[in-house]
Amino acid sequence: MKNIHARVRHLIQKFNTRNPAKIAKYINIHVKYTEYSYGTKGFFIKTLRNKFIIVNSTLDEESQRIILAHELGHALLHYNEPISIIREYTFFPIGPFEREANKFAAELLIPDDELRLDLSISEMSQLFGLPEELIKYKLNLY
Template identity: 40%
Template sequence: MDINPLIRRLLRKYKTNCPFELAGALNKEIWYRDLGENTRSMFRKTLRRKYIVIHSGLSEEWQRVICAHELAHALLHPGISRFWIDEHTFFRVGKYEREANQFAVRLLTVNVFFEPGESISDLFLRNNIPNELSEFYI
């Protein structure tokens, strides 16, 4: 699925690219829980209710990115409950994880433009996006 039209529809309808605001507008509850050392988040669907669970021990920067990532699972992979398992690398992710990462980066950088001489790392730093996700910048 091409994620750009989906993001454009979300922006047009909700006038925001904030993943927390979008989750609320789309009736996805956000819970903050201690998920342990290796799990950052999960998207869960239980009895028609949809939850994004974010590890409470993460920085605000990572919580924002992970909310966008899990929102992608909710929108792109609605029948699947997925865990974002931290393997200390983002290089061996499956198709669903790659799509969710691309969606998150695209959502958080929509309408963001490079300054003269700015690198992707600089752009990410300026927009509070962890540099580890730079490979998913479209």
């Protein structure tokens, strides 16, 4: 796996934020919120010199933030690869590109200094308001 932790840390330091929408704006990736069926959560697409992240606007705000962080991972790690769409009813489809994008999202959304290793994964999930799967990616359990 690429050194995703270092890449995310560099982005956070450079832009002084963990907000995926702000980072996307700073690096000139256009984010669009569009209504899709529940089966499509989001995707990244590159056309000529433009990069777009499309997020399903029917998702709740926290889900949109997670999907945006995940798709930002695709935009930065896999920009020369075929389009990636999350169509499943989980945030976490399987495959090497998806695992890397999930790891990117976990590194971006969960600060190292706020991890509580004295808590269970379920408790950390509740603490951060994020799915347990993201906690596992942060802890390198995948």
